[in-house]
Amino acid sequence: MTRPLSFSAFLMNTPNHNLHGLWREEEGYQRNFNDIDLWVSLAKRLDEGGFDSIFFADVVGLYGNHRGGWEYHIEKGLQVPSNDPSMLLSALAVNTKHLGLAFTASPLQEPPFNFARRISTLDHISNGRVAWNMTTGFLENAYRNYGYEGLASHEERYGTLDEYADVLYKLWEGSWDEGALLKDRESGIYADPAKVHKINHAGKYYKVEGPHLVSPSPQRTPVLFQAGSSPTGRDFAARNAEGIFIKAPSPEIARRQIEETRQLAVQHGRKAEDLRFYQGLSFVIGKTEEEAQRKAIELENKIDLEMMIAHMAGAAGMDLGNVSLDTPLENIDSKGVKSFIHWIKEYTEGRTPTVKDLALYHIRTIRIAGTPETIANQLEQWQKAGVDGINVISATIPGSYEEFIDYVMPVLRQRGLARNPGEVHGTFRQKLFGEDRLNDRHPAAQYRGAFGPSTKS
Template sequence: MTKALSFSAFVMNTASHILHGLWRDEEGHQIDFNDVNLWVDLAKKLDKGGFDVLFFADVVGLYADHKGGWEYHAENGLQIPSNDPMVLISALAVNTKNLGFAITAAPLQEPPFNFARRISTLDHITKGRIAWNIVTSGQDNAYRNFGYEKMVAHDDRYAWADEYVDVLYKLWEGSWDEGALLKDRESGVYADPSKVHKIHHESKRYKVEGPHLVSPSPQRTPVLFQAGSSTAGRDFASRNAEAVFIIAPDPESARKVIHDTRQLAVEKGRNPDDIKFFQGLSFVVGETEEEAQRKDAELDSKIDLDMMVAHISNSFGKDLGYLPLDTPLEEVQTESVRSIAEWVRQSTPGRTPTVADLARFQSKITRISGTPEKIADELTKWSEAGVDGINVINATIPGTYEEFIELVLPELRKRGLARELSDTPGTLRDRLFGESRLNDRHAATKYRGAFSSVKA
């Protein structure tokens, strides 16, 4: 049975996010990312066009050095400068009706009490359209920006995230009982203090008395996204995530990740469909196959391969900037490179792959090029593999999304792969799950009513 996919626009409040170098193109209006009108106009188009979420990635530090230093990133606009996406949301919210907004933030960035307050405020302003993408920060520079000598070990970052969300869940779900907010002019009682509670949280990193200063927002807890693919990351997702962002190389790989994560969720008392999976994909659309292939080649010519190498080197733990782009990949001695070398070899039959091929592979591994009909055929395969939504990666803003809305979504709606346009307002969780609040299988809900007997 065909199911309607959800659609998210994957952006960053910077000039160059995933497909690098396109800010130099005349159609790359992301060069003006400081202009709030760029984002307001995009949000309006996505809202009208039927997208579910405007998903902001973010970093709070530089990527690893390239060519011996960090200056390369600033010179080329590789995620620096970049602005805080949370500041944008209020402006976008009042200019849209149905579009959800996902922001990325890590425990490293802000104490949980203040983060909970800001998210609840945004959920009120948006009338329940906020999501949080929970990340653990993977840049050494980010940790040094917040007073640490170096990045915290991988699994320890997830232990930290567990502790962080525990505080948030107590504030969002437990601090205010249902019916606490009265706003009764006659009695003069704004809130019933017997239904507002301090949480008295104490743990390794945090001591938070409470109560939560914000009354319950439409969703209480924002929709919870997560993107970790490691063992620790998938375990965290199985307990906490409602939506998981994946970048699988093909539908069958996605099927395995989805199955394994859902099995973990079931072991923790959740249902398999309590978690939705969003696959990251980019698109080149043509009215004919010939036009699509021509536009695909044009896009390849505009992508800066050296910037692509600089971006992906962060996860390899090795500065590849010293290597010419024609260096054979077999000469690059890192475990991470070796783990994807076979995929790159398959994309270059008959010759030895190079560092440039690694960069091209990274830019094309999740790209679908073709007519709207061909794209719909391919998205059917992803849907059949268990994918619930598509995180649409842009080459240019707003061009990528305008093209997808005008050419691809009508074909997807014909096939039942996209929802029909609707002006019915509701929360983001309503849109994704059919209910505004977390279901009672989620770990956060154990704190509902948990503090009613706690003394001040």
């Protein structure tokens, strides 16, 4: 029997996330992203509407220069200003019952000991609904913000993330044994010190004594997500992740990526079904196909294409700000641009793709426009390709999600593609895998019971 798809709202605590410039629209309430009521009301709607999770992307620096400098990003609100999503999750945790709460953070931002403490605290507050998107960070400015000369090498960044995760696993899974927390009023013993251990980690990047200061939370280790697409990133995901975010341009490409990553997981001693894949998609919904296509064109005309270029090129360390949108891509001497040309040609009907097409490609390949029935048909194709969930990308907040919940979700439920709201209770991991804790095949499991008397010095 095929599982229903899992639905996650893909967001960022900023005025512009993926589809840029739409905060200017009357219904673009993401412009008020500092208003906690916006997020609380959205989270409640998602919770009641059958979404499994809300996921916040994050960056801690500016994207690469556009038009020769960084001022453009400030002027347009290109993921700046932005707020710390982990702080926001505390408020959402106490205003929702079932919704998984996922956020992005990298080793760059915080030593592992304190990060472990914050995650465990959030997991307690939410009764086990927290997830962490494990990332290395990829922006030059972010690294300079934390005292580095510049961006560390790709291999160095993943080496750091590997050890960072290892420290966290030791704290979350190994520092406190099961049954350590007693709260025995008669004896006056709150916790059994024989079952609480220092981890005494000493590695290349970190030295952490322990013990973990937080008693085991409902999940111990949060649900672990990852979105790396490089060979190193996909290998890391195959070893460590439970959920993997992808943005494949077609179901067939998604199928290949999913199958290859599942095979990697098996090579690392896990099972193929230990991974859940979430495809990022946006939706334009109409009562008829004609209305949906008209709305898609109208929306496309409202999106700031130059901002789209600034985002994509800036993430790759390129400045295309002084290049006309009509410039043929083949005339731009950049390896980053040329890597896109193969896929973009498929969407430009044989003509020479331009810089504008680079932006349109990003918009159109992750978009489904149609009636709720058409959308359900296409989601079935993504599911058949191996996709387990959909990261729903918004044009406007909260409108994009309200429309999806009101019109698409009922059709999906009729076809068994979506669960009923609140159908699965308990932790976020329970929703995804039917259990509260990491399974024994995950590398974190090796630290259960691994620390004893020798670590108590």
